[in-house]
Amino acid sequence: MSAPSLRRRAPGLVLIAAAALYSVVPLLSMVSAALAPQGTFPSGLSWPTHPHWHNFVDAWNVANITVLLKSSTLIVLGVVPVAVLISTMAAYAITVLEIPLGRVFYTVLVLTLTLPYEIVIVPLYEQSRTMGLLGSQWALILPLIGLNMPFAVFWMRAHFAGVPKELSEAASMDGAGPWRALFHIHLPLARPAIASLALLMFLSTWNQFLLALVLIDDPDKRTMAGALQAFTTKYSTDQVLLNAGALLIMAPTILVFLFLQRHFAKALLQGSVKG
Amino acid sequence: MSSTRPTREGAAARSRRRLRARRWAGWLFALPALAFYSVFNFRPVLMSIQYSFYDWDGVGASTWVGLKNYQAVFTDHEQLASLLHACYLILFFTVLPVTLALITASVLRQLQGRFTGALARTLLFLPQIIPGAAAGVAWTWMYSDNGVVNQLLRAIGLGSLARPWLADFTWSLTAVGFIGTWLSTGLCTMLLLAGIGKIDNSLYEAARIDGAGPIRQFLTVTLPGLRSEIGVCVTITIIAALASFDVVYLSTQGGPGTQTMVPGVAVYNLAFNDSRLGAASALAVVLTLIVIAVVAPLQRLFREK
Numbered sequence: 178m179s180a181p182s183l184r185r186r187a188p189g190l191v192l193i194a195a196a197a198l199y200s201v202v203p204l205l206s207m208v209s210a211a212l213a214p215q216g217t218f219p220s221g222l223s224w225p226t227h228p229h230w231h232n233f234v235d236a237w238n239v240a241n242i243t244v245l246l247k248s249s250t251l252i253v254l255g256v257v258p259v260a261v262l263i264s265t266m267a268a269y270a271i272t273v274l275e276i277p278l279g280r281v282f283y284t285v286l287v288l289t290l291t292l293p294y295e296i297v298i299v300p301l302y303e304q305s306r307t308m309g310l311l312g313s314q315w316a317l318i319l320p321l322i323g324l325n326m327p328f329a330v331f332w333m334r335a336h337f338a339g340v341p342k343e344l345s346e347a348a349s350m351d352g353a354g355p356w357r358a359l360f361h362i363h364l365p366l367a368r369p370a371i372a373s374l375a376l377l378m379f380l381s382t383w384n385q386f387l388l389a390l391v392l393i394d395d396p397d398k399r400t401m402a403g404a405l406q407a408f409t410t411k412y413s414t415d416q417v418l419l420n421a422g423a424l425l426i427m428a429p430t431i432l433v434f435l436f437l438q439r440h441f442a443k444a445l446l447q448g449s450v451k452g
Numbered sequence: 453m454s455s456t457r458p459t460r461e462g463a464a465a466r467s468r469r470r471l472r473a474r475r476w477a478g479w480l481f482a483l484p485a486l487a488f489y490s491v492f493n494f495r496p497v498l499m500s501i502q503y504s505f506y507d508w509d510g511v512g513a514s515t516w517v518g519l520k521n522y523q524a525v526f527t528d529h530e531q532l533a534s535l536l537h538a539c540y541l542i543l544f545f546t547v548l549p550v551t552l553a554l555i556t557a558s559v560l561r562q563l564q565g566r567f568t569g570a571l572a573r574t575l576l577f578l579p580q581i582i583p584g585a586a587a588g589v590a591w592t593w594m595y596s597d598n599g600v601v602n603q604l605l606r607a608i609g610l611g612s613l614a615r616p617w618l619a620d621f622t623w624s625l626t627a628v629g630f631i632g633t634w635l636s637t638g639l640c641t642m643l644l645l646a647g648i649g650k651i652d653n654s655l656y657e658a659a660r661i662d663g664a665g666p667i668r669q670f671l672t673v674t675l676p677g678l679r680s681e682i683g684v685c686v687t688i689t690i691i692a693a694l695a696s697f698d699v700v701y702l703s704t705q706g707g708p709g710t711q712t713m714v715p716g717v718a719v720y721n722l723a724f725n726d727s728r729l730g731a732a733s734a735l736a737v738v739l740t741l742i743v744i745a746v747v748a749p750l751q752r753l754f755r756e757k
Contacts, residue, residue: 190563190568192556192559193560193568193572196576196641197571197572197576199634199637200579200638201575202594202600203591203593203600203634204582206593206594206600207589218598219598220598220603221599221600221602221603221604263484266481266482266484267481267484267485267486270481274475275478276476276482277475277476277479282486285494289493289494289497291691291743291744291747292497293694293716293739293740294695294697295695295739295740296496296497297493297497297500299499299733300499300733301492301496303499303729320492320493322492323490323492324492327489355477355481359481384585386583386585386698386701387697387698387701390701401583402583405583405702406585406701406702409589409702416596419589423586426586427582427583430582430583431578431582434578438574438577441577445580
């Protein structure tokens with residue numbers, strides 16, 4: 178880069194650097210606090226002379242990370258595959274098979290697309306209680322599948338709407354029934370749309386807080402984010418363990434993000450532009 | 453001829469019937485989605501509306517109270533304050549991030565593809581990925597007495613301004629607001645950046661030939677070109693501001709006093725601490741109506757011509 182262009186770019190680069198710093202400083206300040214000796218009250222951002230890496234091991238045990246990882250994974254595995262499958266089937270029925278009254282169903286779904294969770298939380302709690310689900314992960318899995326439907330069907334419909342009609346016609350000409358047409362022709366084509374939908378759903382399920390807090394009374398059976406509340410109230414006095422534990426709780430999403438970074442950005446962008 | 457017509461008509465009718473039956477059979481594909489949606493989404497919405505007209509503690513009998521719960525939403529200090537706070541938070545969840553993102557994206561446009569650009573994009577995006585609840589914990593620590601915010605103020609000689617921000621009656625809501633800014637700026641930047649990438653480069657060249665400087669280019673080319681992306685950013689972040697729960701619940705729980713009370717936390721408290729399910733539902737219904745009232749016109753405003 179030549180000198181004049183560097184000078185011209187400098188203000189921009191400084192601005193970007195400042196913005197990047199702004200996004201990571203809160204996380205760095207947690208790391209620095211997490212490495213201080215336990216029971217002390219560390220101050221701000223300072224690299225400790227003797228980093229206590231062992232704090233993370235203790236926080237792992239104290240915050241029950243092994244159990245929470247299992248619980249979160251169970252919830253994600255309960256929600257994402259089922260929600261992806263049935264929303265794809267519904268979008269296929271509405272868009273490709275053009276089922277009667279399908280448009281009405283779709284319109285109702287879209288109307289509830291932007292509703293805040295606050296409006297369903299009380300009835301969902303009552304419903305789970307009568308169904309006897311409150312003590313298990315099912316209390317979160319079943320509602321999350323239902324709550325994901327508006328966005329998921331919306332997303333998959335946008336995909337199917339872009340598939341040329343001739344394709345389905347050719348399939349039925351060759352004698353393929355709706356099942357065969359879906360599994361052999363449409364699903365392979367829909368793979369990118371399904372992958373980004375699954376990624377978005379993973380993120381929102383894993384990070385689910387309000388619903389997990391209300392619908393599962395045992396913190397060890399919640400999502401990792403949902404369990405954070407119990408952890409903070411228990412360890413609010415020990416800043417070091419609290420920060421180490423919170424970091425461990427957010428670590429899985431950050432790791433997944435760093436691995437699938439490009440796909441994440443793409444999925445979020447697609448989703449939001451269509452949304 | 454005349455003898456074959458009835459049978460042919462019969463055959464046509466039969467095949468029409470068969471076709472119609474086949475189209476109805478397609479509902480088998482939509483049925484699981486419909487079932488989950490009705491039981492765990494649509495029905496609860498209707499139930500909430502129903503609850504909102506009753507006084508009910510969740511255990512005993514419920515009494516019909518008409519609009520009393522709704523009256524309380526607008527007269528009860530805590531509930532009304534929560535709605536006003538939610539509106540104030542739009543400034544920090546929406547206005548500030550979209551403005552910052554417009555500037556950042558315009559600058560990043562020139563860095564597209566470079567390593568610095570890629571690194572910046574990853575870092576900027578990070579807050580979007582972590583759970584909002586964890587962001588609440590991170591920022592509680594940032595704002596604490598010996599946290600980074602006060603450390604910075606002391607370092608630049610403004611130590612007199614240092615305070616425990618989230619416990620401060622005047623500043624707590626603004627402090628919570630900046631957490632929202634932190635959370636949404638990255639997503640808005642990425643969205644706007646993707647939008648800028650789609651703008652035809654010849655438009656910039658034409659503007660430059662007409663003698664437009666960077667600011668003029670921004671106003672005449674970038675801004676109109678980003679219309680729908682700005683619309684998406686505004687919509688998503690306004691919903692996040694109005695329906696915020698996790699960040700506030702984990703950083704302040706609505707305190708000090710009710711200084712940072714938001715509708716989400718108020719609904720939670722009313723329902724699960726005070727066992728006032730009817731009142732909680734009424735507030736949730738009002739919140740939902742506000743979301744719809746804000747989002748619906750926005751969709752119209754930002755729709756591409």
